[in-house]
Amino acid sequence: MNETTPARPRDGRGSPVVRTWAPGRAVDVRATLGTLRRGAGDPTWRRLPDGFATAWRTPEGEVAVRFAERPTQGAVVVEAWGPGAEWVCDGVPRILGEDDDVSTFVPHHALVAEAFRRFPGWRVPNTGLVLDSLVPAILEQLVTGAEAFAGYRYLVRRHGEAAPGPFDLRLAPTPQRWRLVPSWEWAKAGVDASRAETVLRAVGYAGRLEECAHLPLPDAHARLRAIRGIGAWTSAEVAQRALGDADAVSFGDYHVAKDIGWALTGSPIDDDALAELLEPYAGHRFRVQRLLGLGGHHRPRRGPRMSIRAHTPSVARRR
Template identity: 50%
Template sequence: MAGRFAPRPTRTTVRGGHVPVPAQGVGRVPDQAPGRVREWAPEGPLDLGLVLGPLRRGPGDPTFRAMPDGSVWRASLTPAGPGTLRVSMGSGGRAARGEAWGPGGEWLLEQLPELLGASDDPSAFAPRHRVVAMARHRRPGLRLTRTGLVLESLIPSVLEQKVTTDEAYRAWRLLVRKFGEPAPGPAAGGRLWVMPAARTWALIPSWEWHRAGVDNKRASTILRAVRVARRLEEAVGMSPEAAQARLEVVPGIGPWTSAEVVQRSHGAADAVTVGDLHLPGIVGWALAGDRDADDSVMLELLEPYAGQRHRAARLILLSGRVPGRRAPRMRRGDIAAL
């Protein structure tokens, strides 16, 4: 069964995808060379840590940085090339400011509203349970991001199949830093990297996958995916359901992985993750006191939220209503040591 093991306090899936972002002006980073700028004012509150948090793959993600000055930096490989984006909120907290560098900078600024949830409609959600209503009340700035990029969510999601989060995050970190390229512009003080292009992923030698702790099954899935990268990126223009169907044509990509992708690439409000080791028990515990719930029970409990099941699941995760552990953590594997 696909899914991630051993939830940790830093695991964004268990925490509902929240990255702590300091209030504007709490800290300071060195002065940056100016880039192209765009401002966008959302309708309603916006919490950068909640909106962009699901895009971070662990605290050491080389493509993502939350800085002491309250800004969030991302490095992306866009259709126009590599780009760096810095997002911050204005002093009044009403408008978001995007600053971008590199060949992909204009593309990133064009996509800024979508990245910050412009196509999402939080008002369409109606809480049916007290725990969900309370989580929504406490997190008014939650919006669902839409990156418009498939591969940058697909590859780390494949790396997270059936392993501990530490293993997946380590593999992503090592592979991006070794085969990616430094992000253009100031890039959060030079600490950002752009993930490799599809052709580069396809040329990674087998022993480098092994050193990163990636088994042959996951490596082979990524290699099959990057060979049809153009077709997969075209799925951005499809509905989330059609995009999932296209992704699942690739052997090794199932419902768990495809849902994790379209939640980020499409901002899919209804793409609930099935096949996860922990999520059914968390949802079952929060909504019915059933820590042994499976996927069928979880889907039944989320049925009142049809059309918004992913948002409901995120709010449940953000509520902190997680059942206590009854078994020891799964031991971390290390195929690189073999």
């Protein structure tokens, strides 16, 4: 049973559009959309007792949206403020992974089967908001998460704008505003010339890239990777969040192959071995990656870690 109540319109006093979605199955909102959060200080995100609030730029305009779980009712309540409120409320099932078909998923490892049982409410999200996922992914190329999150936090606070709604959230900059960020601000954010240039190229094609949400997945990946500086890793990171791609495993990540290899074989592996290991899961390879991550299955962090590096201008690299 999949029930959606009609959205309640905003009134002149700024009341939100409200949508209640009862899909007749478990829904884990935090697990499903948690990868959209870019570190603990992400100014576009706020954790709440029964869910979270976040701020997006939609095709209909800016929005602040609160996702709240109602487990006893088997429902999710969404409240949205701003011009994009109706767009978000209309898209709640898609955003929360209703189109993610798990019926063909067959776990081939005990740990994967265990995680699949433990997280029945997780689905691959599909926000349809390509640029919202793409710019942070570019900033995360070839650096530590802490470094990337700090840079994104600085840029959004300095060059974004206040979101609608009661949560004191910030919106990421518009494509036009990203293009106006001066070079010294990228440097203050710890973003090297290569990544800054890739962001600027990407936002220059913002309209074409947002169309990826309506393309077949192979075509969407091809269009993303046609931008110089965007490779398989970045494309996968976007597809996992904005396109609902259950197969978009993060090849090229510093940790993913090592962690999955350690979890499933007892030893860290490289990308080639990861591709072979996940071959039986074709169509669901990202599902395996995320389920193992949700289950906390990663190798002990006793060895050398990726270091935070100094940033100097360099030739753009694809990741």
